[in-house]
Amino acid sequence: MSLLDDFMVRAILAGVGVAIAAAPLGSFIVWRRMVYFGDATSHASILGVALSLALELSVFLGVVTVALVMAIAVTLLSRREYAMEILLGVLSYSALAFGLVAVSFISGVRIDLMAYLFGDILAVSRADLAVIWLGALAVIGLIAFRWKALLMSTLSEELAHANKIDPKREQLILTLTLAITVALAIKVVGALLIAAMLIIPAAAARPISRTPEMMAVIAATIGSGSAVAGLWLAYLIDTPAGPSIVCVSALSFAATNLLSLANKQ
Amino acid sequence: MSLIELKDLSVAYGSSEVLSDVSLTVNQGEILTIVGPNGSGKTTLFRALIGSVKPSSGWIIRDKDLKIGYVPQRLHIGTTLPITVERFLRIQKNNAQISCQQALEKAGIQELAQKQVSDLSGGQFQRVMLASALLAEPNLLLLDEATQGLDQLGSADFYRQIEKVRTETNCAVIMISHELHVVMSTSDRVICLNGHICCEGTPEIVTSDPEYHALFGTGTDGQLALYRHHHNHVHDENCSHDHSEVAEQK
Numbered sequence: 001m002s003l004l005d006d007f008m009v010r011a012i013l014a015g016v017g018v019a020i021a022a023a024p025l026g027s028f029i030v031w032r033r034m035v036y037f038g039d040a041t042s043h044a045s046i047l048g049v050a051l052s053l054a055l056e057l058s059v060f061l062g063v064v065t066v067a068l069v070m071a072i073a074v075t076l077l078s079r080r081e082y083a084m085e086i087l088l089g090v091l092s093y094s095a096l097a098f099g100l101v102a103v104s105f106i107s108g109v110r111i112d113l114m115a116y117l118f119g120d121i122l123a124v125s126r127a128d129l130a131v132i133w134l135g136a137l138a139v140i141g142l143i144a145f146r147w148k149a150l151l152m153s154t155l156s157e158e159l160a161h162a163n164k165i166d167p168k169r170e171q172l173i174l175t176l177t178l179a180i181t182v183a184l185a186i187k188v189v190g191a192l193l194i195a196a197m198l199i200i201p202a203a204a205a206r207p208i209s210r211t212p213e214m215m216a217v218i219a220a221t222i223g224s225g226s227a228v229a230g231l232w233l234a235y236l237i238d239t240p241a242g243p244s245i246v247c248v249s250a251l252s253f254a255a256t257n258l259l260s261l262a263n264k265q
Numbered sequence: 266m267s268l269i270e271l272k273d274l275s276v277a278y279g280s281s282e283v284l285s286d287v288s289l290t291v292n293q294g295e296i297l298t299i300v301g302p303n304g305s306g307k308t309t310l311f312r313a314l315i316g317s318v319k320p321s322s323g324w325i326i327r328d329k330d331l332k333i334g335y336v337p338q339r340l341h342i343g344t345t346l347p348i349t350v351e352r353f354l355r356i357q358k359n360n361a362q363i364s365c366q367q368a369l370e371k372a373g374i375q376e377l378a379q380k381q382v383s384d385l386s387g388g389q390f391q392r393v394m395l396a397s398a399l400l401a402e403p404n405l406l407l408l409d410e411a412t413q414g415l416d417q418l419g420s421a422d423f424y425r426q427i428e429k430v431r432t433e434t435n436c437a438v439i440m441i442s443h444e445l446h447v448v449m450s451t452s453d454r455v456i457c458l459n460g461h462i463c464c465e466g467t468p469e470i471v472t473s474d475p476e477y478h479a480l481f482g483t484g485t486d487g488q489l490a491l492y493r494h495h496h497n498h499v500h501d502e503n504c505s506h507d508h509s510e511v512a513e514q515k
Contacts, residue, residue, distance in 0.1 A: 030345050031345050031346040033345075148356060151346075151356055152356060152357065154346060155346065155348075155353070155356075156337065158315075158317065158335065158337040159335075159337070159357070159397075161315060161316070161317040162315055162333065162335045162401075163357055206345060206347065209347045210347050210349065210381065211347060211348060211349070211352060212346060212347060212348055214347070215347055
């Protein structure tokens, strides 16, 4: 098929890879009400991009490092005086602002900041694709490995303790997978829309799910479907790719909610 | 023999000490009720028993066969997590379907197995938590205000169920409750907690006090009296704090 030029195939594979990694993680973010945490981590990733470019490191490493440092800083700083979202707000916008300023200092290379803010999925290389799929497998593997413990500490920390599970450790695993996923997704949908890729498919899956596994699988299906449909849309009517993907998953959210409303009547 | 023993246990959150010098022994098969005003450290005492907070001083001596079943005060299960009652039970410790069925029966709610947890009423949910605690086949059952959200009839039913479980399995039960008039009949021992153990004794000793009847006699009157926290009943002789001060705070 001539439509599926090489870059299109790569774009679709990249989108699907990120969507699959984002689905189970996004479900946990929805269940644990960590939406703002996901948002903050993805905004902070711009600082990671700036540092990587300045130090000539891989963007993936830079973003993972900054995301982790931010998550740990939030945990260490959290006190009674500050609700969690205040700290997240302070740190994420500081990181975003410092990142944007830092990028402006980097001379020599002309950096298209738009690509990191909104993603550049059509420019995904074979090497990017390898990183995305390896990262996605690592995220899925980690979550699958800790699935039960994660579910239990999500249901209740007290319950987890009673079952000899440390909820703090499970939280750390989610933080780590979140950092990896943000680093994978920055090329696909960009720093500003990563959280959408995590939350919207999971939220869309919720009204039509009866078990946690079902919700993760449906979220993966909706996410992958949105990636493919969004890219087609972008190709056909020449819209920006990352936002198009998010638009399609937003429409899925509306559809599943209408469906469950209709079922309840 | 004793299942768990606390010796001079103190717990502090930051600089504020929530429990100080609590000593307590719990024996096989006994039902122990803990009463005390809000913020008196009841839930913290439970957390220390299950090991989720570290004591700042003192010891906890656990029997090597100790198995704790815990029914927490209020479990914040977000309705965003889709899960059936049966699955909710099975997820803990790889429970077999059959033992989940049995636990639901013991808690008197076998018909709820396939319901979504987010669709349960408060009372139904506490029964599920009881079933979940029973799955571990505990010899010590901890109930933290387990009847919150149940009406009087429901509470009485719930405690009868607890007594039945105790008779069937000979497990010890420690419960925190504000509904003294309901739990008194089932308790072997009552402990009054206010940062430290103010007093303890059998319900007979405690309830034989005429003042006690005035305080805990009926419904909400009894609960209000509890917060005023008078101390006209049996007392530890080495208890040193000034009880009038507590009365004035409320």
